[in-house]
Amino acid sequence: MYRIWSSTNMAVCIAVIGKENSPKYVSCLNSDNELQFHYKVHTALDVVEEKLSLAGKSNNDVRELYLGLLHSTEEHKIFGYVTNTKIKFIVIVEATNTTLRDNEVRQMFRRLHAAYTDVVCNPFYIPGDHIVSKKFESVVKSIMSGNP
Secondary structure (H helix, E strand, O other), X not given: OOOHHHOOOOOOEEEXXXXXXXXXXXXXXXXXXXXXXXXXXXXXXXXXXXXXXXXXXXXXXXXXXXXXXXXXXXXXXXXEEEOOOOOEEEEEEEOOOOOOOHHHHHHHHHHHHHHHHHHHOOOOOOOOOOOOOHHHHHHHHHHHHOOO
């Protein structure tokens, strides 16, 4: 099946995962493959936990939130980012997107982190709840479409 959007989109799935590895928000470009993306996100969490435990064992002060490429398959590349409060962001991009640079992935995570901060600063948001925010959703959709 030919997809027109495959080469123009930045991300095909974005997930926000809580401290205890429970999903707080998952959005996929193609809802038909949503279960497949949930599986890939949870697979990536194992790599995130491994990287965090390795960073914790070293005595260095870990200030780098961007974890980089976590996992790569024939179809997708999976990138990770962890906040200081142990909230995890997972971004899945198509492996055919060879024009995507590391600094662009970092920028996606910075935008996600800023949007997430806006959500949790809302006095009506209950910590730990699923993210239901039109503003956050619009940021995620703009990241997926490749708009700045």
